[in-house]
Amino acid sequence: MKTKETISDTMSKIKMDPVTLAILKGRLEQIADEMDATLFRSAFNPIIAEAHDASHGIYDAITGETLVQGKSGLPIFVGVMAFAVKAVIDKVARDGGLQDGDVYIFNDPYDGGTHLSDFRLVKPIYRNGEVFCYLASVGHWHDVGGNVPGNYNPEATECFQEGMLIPPVKLFSAGVLNTDIVDILSSNSRLPNSLYGDMNGQINALDLGKQRLNDLLDHYGEDNIKKALSLLKMRAERMMRDHLSALPNGTISVEDFLDNDGVNDVALKLAVDMTIKDEKLIIDFSRSSPACAGPVNISRSTTIAATYVALKHIFTDVPANAGVLQPVEFIIPEDSFLSVRAPKPVGGYTETILRLIDVLFQAFEHIAPERVNGCAYGTINALSIAGHRKNGSRWVMFSFFGGGHGGHPEGDGLNHGNAPISTATIPPLEILEAAYPVAFTQWALRPDSGGAGKHRGGLGAIYEIELLEKSATAFLFGERGKFPPPGVVDGGAGAVNKFYYDSDDDDAVNNKKSPPLVSKITGIKLRKGQRVRLETPGGGGYGKPADRPQHLIDNDIAQGYVSGENK
């Protein structure tokens, strides 16, 4: 209990009246929100403009820790940006020469988290000749080179097959744009115009952030803002420690699995030994699998960021800043697939961090059942169908598909939700049909896919797509084909991911096939009239199925959420 007293002591020494603090909290969060809004409005590519695959915040001048984050940024970015800023701070420490007006740019996933598509811009804010803090912007660019357009290459065995890798370099020196860097970036993308527009949107967001922050600093003074920032971080830390100290001490061991890495058909173990010690949380991933050949590895910073996302889903009231991770200690061996370095491929990082979040829900189930939910569908299901039209032009339909969320203390899981690491929506099927030569023959909830429980898991979906042109090829990058999303507190598991496609091959059964790696496959050949069918997992259940009231069971059957045949 020592630490708690220390924080409270420190907090009481920083004199700031609660009214000013409440106002400054709102103003600082708003600067990040305004940066988000600026980029969403000006980005060229729909992944940022429509799906909001971006994030902005204010970061500590020395440690790079997250001080303030926008409300609308992508959850996983909220966790990784501290590492991105730290990467720049380390680079400056090595090379020196940081000046007012500099902006660093990079996408190195091993130092800044996530994958190569995510470009980060980091800008120091100077006050009285010193760095007061950093502002940073991250956005998912449409194409960054590599073997496949869009950079989701399920067969990559090195990051060089996934795209260009840019270490932290100066995009601006003392306010002057380094056009050489822009030229290098542009010539390494299939979509240079989109890249240029997105990059400028990020530059504008940082400019606006700087202007707003300077206004605030002029009005309230550096000391007050500094005090407010440290108090806000300490508040989050204190809340987190309070939450942890309310839980029983002890170690919980949980493991879950990835089907395979897309290259070798061997399951990958994601194991956690989680220890609560008073108000400290020790998360040990030592028993997890070593680095693998295929692209489901992640870097250490991504592992920590994903843990942050899980903790924020469990302790939703703790403010989004570095204070959340302050009481958390990580043990991640260097040879783990959760701690890889270049050139190990990381393009499919989404699958691994979704599993990591599932594992943490399953761990907290044992000590805080009132805070957790059954696991969500647990896969991004990136499906691509591509071909050439009659006029020879190329088309690529690339999209992520949804599934069920887990049952939770308040009720049944949400049907057809988005991934816990994201807030992105799915494009309308009518837009997909208008843009590409396909017709959906089904776009429906998947009955019987929700895990049983007092509160049933939400339903996954069925997407069946027919090809309207002469020929096309398809690939899928999915997970949860062998290991279903578990329920919690005695709830049942959701249904596993299933994928079928029509095939003329001799080994097809009734002209249908499923991939040997269950939900990862490239090079599917389709001809006109043939279909692919994706049945996505539902969420895990919450609580004993026997505790489900009869009228809800009757309603599930009446509405067809449950067929009533085997269950």
Next chain:
Amino acid sequence: MRKSIVIGVDVGGTFTDILSLDEVLGEVHVEKVPSTKGDQSSGFLSGIMAATNHDLSSVSTIIHGTTVATNALLERKGAKAGIITTEGFRDVLEMRRRDRPTTWGLWGQFTPVIERKCRLEVPERTLADGTVVKEIAAASIEAAAKDLIDQGCESVCLFFINGYANKNNETKAAKILRQVWPNDYVSVATEILPEIREFERCSTASLNAYLQPVVANYLARLEDRIAKENSDSEILIVQSNGGIMSVDAAKAFPVRTALSGPAAGVVAARQIANAAGFLNVITCDMGGTSFDVSLVADGQNILTAQASIDFGMVIRTPMIEMSTIGAGGGSIAHIDETGLLEIGPDSAGSDPGPVCYGFGNDRPTVTDANLVLGRIDARKPIGNKLTALDRDAAVMAIKKHIATPLGMRVEDAAEAIVKVANSKMAGAIRLISIERGHDPKLFVAMPFGGGGALHAGALMQDIGLAAAIVPRYPGVTSALGCVMSDLRHDEVRTLNVMLNSLDDDHLHKLIAEMTSSAEGIIQQSNAKIESI
């Protein structure tokens, strides 16, 4: 006798506001009566009778901003409805656009307004290019209609995939459905919104079906009550886009009245500011539970293509864009887990209302803070509901819940509550302006609603707004807006082609179709068309 009086009626949660304007004499009369829960038409009638000395003979027009649709949606009190849709797509309404209600936390729930067993599929299919690959068979529509009627559905929504690209199958089905359905409550998706995006179209049409019996019954009661007073005055309804429409149009498209009440206020604010020479305005409507901000740029209301009334309850039809935060007069001030002063999102609303109302709430609200600071006169509360406000009770509540825990004087605590509320409001204004690319410094504030003007000074200072204009009757701005609204009808179509392959003839034909459709609807109310 000459009919020279136009009456605006805005029915809110607490009060029904009446503004009568004699267009010949130029006289304005304002009335505020308690709203009648259950059947708003009763308070409506007593209000207009009071405003006209019980004589409706010289009233030509009654224009009405209504919250019947809004309340039915928020309280989930619509009709039992069904959907008839394309085979393979019965779940479009429930699958939404694959989202969740909150960024953090995965405990979202969504219950669609039409339950799954009332969503029936029929064989038919049109492709995105308009090709019909499967014709609709009359028998399948008749069978589905019978099934829904047997299940007790009062209204029905007809929604076919790619109906926006070619509505032939849907139109054929609609004709059959209208022959067999026992009432007028048939909502056809392409008649309501002939636009690409299946979830948005299906949701809008489904909500229309869900609202139709409720809104149509209400409007019929209203017409009855007016007719019983031997009045033949015309009734017009304010739409979410700020324009008005006939009662018949409102009965057919009730979903377009979802933001009827607030839209009227914004229209009035725009016109007052424009008349005063200000074309860039931020309207701030502070009610009991919320603070609604809307933007007027270059003299025009900003419209949005769609809005969510609640999670997954999406309405896609042109609406005045509004941003709402939980910082109204009834929003409750409290100390959060970490010792910070917070306002809302809990609200005492208008019932029980602030502590000073004396109706049983003991947690301090923004209104209580304003009262304690002497910014509201305890002896002169607005409306006819109360004769005085209980300042002592407000002092006690602020002392107990805020001042004592924070170690402050009561007056300082009250000031702190107002400050934090101001800061939240300022944030809402900054965000709605910046998101649209407008610099708030070029705008003037137009506060209205019960408490808006109380906060205008602080908002000007905090945001650097150029000025604030307080209207003569801030409490009845929405009723005034009813009187000021123009008859208006929006038509939208999706034309999914590249610009360089646009067929001019086809485009002209489409515009001609839209023009005649809009003319038809406007002419139902015998108005002169100003522009198309």
